[in-house]
Amino acid sequence: MADSPESNDSTVESLIPTSFYTVIKEERIFIGLIGLFFFAAGVSFPFANVAMWVGFIFAGYSAIANDSIQTIGTFLASNQDKKWWTLWLYIGGIFLVTVTSSFILFDGDVSWQRLTSKGFSEAPTNFTFLQVAAPIFLLILTRMRMPVSTTFLLLSCFATDAKAITSVLGKSLSGYFLAFAAGLIVWLIVTRYVEKKFSDTKAHSIWLPIQWLTSGSLWAVWVMQDAANVAVYLPRSLSLPQFLGFALFIFFGLGLLFYLRGDRIQQIVTEKSRVTDIRSATIIDFIYAILLVYKLTISTVPMSTTWVFLGLLGGRELGMSIMDNKMLGKPIGKVIKMIVKDLSYALFGLLVSILLAISINSDVRTELLNMLGY
Numbered sequence: 001m002a003d004s005p006e007s008n009d010s011t012v013e014s015l016i017p018t019s020f021y022t023v024i025k026e027e028r029i030f031i032g033l034i035g036l037f038f039f040a041a042g043v044s045f046p047f048a049n050v051a052m053w054v055g056f057i058f059a060g061y062s063a064i065a066n067d068s069i070q071t072i073g074t075f076l077a078s079n080q081d082k083k084w085w086t087l088w089l090y091i092g093g094i095f096l097v098t099v100t101s102s103f104i105l106f107d108g109d110v111s112w113q114r115l116t117s118k119g120f121s122e123a124p125t126n127f128t129f130l131q132v133a134a135p136i137f138l139l140i141l142t143r144m145r146m147p148v149s150t151t152f153l154l155l156s157c158f159a160t161d162a163k164a165i166t167s168v169l170g171k172s173l174s175g176y177f178l179a180f181a182a183g184l185i186v187w188l189i190v191t192r193y194v195e196k197k198f199s200d201t202k203a204h205s206i207w208l209p210i211q212w213l214t215s216g217s218l219w220a221v222w223v224m225q226d227a228a229n230v231a232v233y234l235p236r237s238l239s240l241p242q243f244l245g246f247a248l249f250i251f252f253g254l255g256l257l258f259y260l261r262g263d264r265i266q267q268i269v270t271e272k273s274r275v276t277d278i279r280s281a282t283i284i285d286f287i288y289a290i291l292l293v294y295k296l297t298i299s300t301v302p303m304s305t306t307w308v309f310l311g312l313l314g315g316r317e318l319g320m321s322i323m324d325n326k327m328l329g330k331p332i333g334k335v336i337k338m339i340v341k342d343l344s345y346a347l348f349g350l351l352v353s354i355l356l357a358i359s360i361n362s363d364v365r366t367e368l369l370n371m372l373g374y
Contacts, residue, residue, distance in 0.1 A: 030143060034136060041133040051127040055233040056246070058135035061253045063150040063229045066142040067306060071222045071285070075215040076261055078281035088258035092251045094216050098223045099247050108237030110246060114228035114302045115236060119164020120155060123235045130360050131157045137352060141345075148349025149304035154229045156357040162367030165357060169350070171295065172304035176311035179291050183315025186287055191323035194283075203278050211282040218289040225292060228302050288312055307346055314339040 024031065037058060044054040072091060079087060099110045106113055115121060124131070134157045141148050151168060159165050230250065238246060288309060295303055321335045330338070358365035 027143070034140065037136045037139070038133060041136065042129055045127045045129045045132045048124070048126050051132050052124070052233045052235075053245070055127065055132040055135065056230060057249065058132070058139070059154055059230045059233060060246075060250050061256075062135040062138040062142060063154065063226065064250060064253055065257055066138055066148065066150055067222075067226060071215070071219045071288075072257070074281040074284050075211075075219075076258075078211065078278040080261075084258045084261065085255070088255045090212065090216065091219055091258070092254045094220050095223055095254065096247055096251060098220045099227060099243075102224070102227070103238065103243050108235075108239070108243070109231075110238060110243065111228035111231045112224040112296075113300050114225065115232060117164065117167070117300045117302070119159045119161035119167075120228070120232065120302065121236065122160060124158060124233070128360050130356055134356055137356075141349060141352075146345040146349065149306045149346060149353070150226065150229045151302050151304040151306070152350050152353035153356070155232055155302055156353040157360055158232050159357060159361065165354070167301045168303065171299070171301050172307045175291070175295055175303055175305075175308040179288075179308045179311030180315040182287060182291060183312040183317075184319045185315075186283075187316045187319030188323055190283060191320045194279075198277055198279050207278050207282065211278050211285070214282050214285045214289065218285045218292070221289055221292045221296060222305055224296055225303060225305050284312065284316065304346075306349075310342045310346055314342065 040054055041058070044050045075087065075091070102110050102112045109115070134154055138148065138150060138153050149172065151172070152165075155168065156165050231246070234242065234246065291308055291312065292305065295308070317330065317335045317338060318332070321330055321332045
């Protein structure tokens with residue numbers, strides 16, 4: 001008699017470690033999609049006009065999905081009682097206004113001139129497989145809840161000068177430490193005088209419009225910084241049809257992200273202390289927006305906003321732990337582990353980015369090796 005499907009499953013499971021088999025079984029749809037995406041990248045990369053849109057589509061959703069924790073994360077966490085489509089139309093509308101403004105002001109450039117710096121100013125005229133497939137690696141890391149830098153992972157694949165990568169790294173590292181210091185100092189003060197009151201009282205209705213205004217402003221500034229991560233696949237000056245394709249795809253991608261409530265990467269935010277309180281979330285967004293505005297104005301060099309966000313959250317957690325690790329914050333040992341874990345994920349993403357860059361571009365590989373003394 002033929003074996004039943006159940007007995008076949010049991011046979012397969014007995015040959016594969018249980019935990020590994022469980023992951024494959026739970027993620028079979030995602031694994032299948034990843035395989036399909038790699039196939040699409042392999043088929044399209046020889047044809048530049050097709051490859052740039054395939055790469056853009058992959059980058060558009062993967063970048064927004066991974067970076068959602070920075071701007072949309074606290075907004076989602078503190079508005080869990082709101083309908084997903086209401087949040088989407090608000091954030092999506094701000095996105096359309098922001099990129100349209102850049103398109104008009106800068107003659108078709110949607111990146112707010114983040115791609116005018118040396119090493120990124122030339123649009124690609126041909127593509128390698130890894131350039132088109134780079135966002136797929138980002139999708140995989142996002143699924144693993146790793147808050148890696150999309151700036152490093154995507155832009156480094158297109159850098160024509162190794163100094164462009166080191167400039168991005170330098171600006172991002174300074175952003176991390178500045179944000180960490182700001183988070184630590186602000187929440188040493190806030191925890192003592194404000195957070196304790198928040199924990200004992202219900203938020204006044206005035207906090208809702210304040211938070212939506214703050215989150216909307218933060219999102220607009222974030223788009224000014226990170227639109228370059230997606231636009232890098234496209235011409236530096238878009239025609240109107242190209243712009244509509246760019247803007248509408250990301251707009252509807254945001255809709256899917258809000259429908260999924262941030263998906264798995266949202267855990268990076270929700271595991272932090274008191275981020276579901278609308279008042280705490282508003283303070284986080286306000287400080288983050290100030291940091292991004294400062295970094296936006298000092299130079300046109302792209303920067304990893306992920307590193308700035310992780311630095312801010314890390315400093316905040318440490319400040320809350322120092323002031324009150326029993327009621328509001330977490331034990332300092334747990335905080336340090338959390339900071340190290342988040343930073344290790346970011347560094348892992350940086351390593352993957354550098355490996356992709358040196359695999360794709362022989363000139364960048366030579367320059368980087370020379371800079372390391374080889």
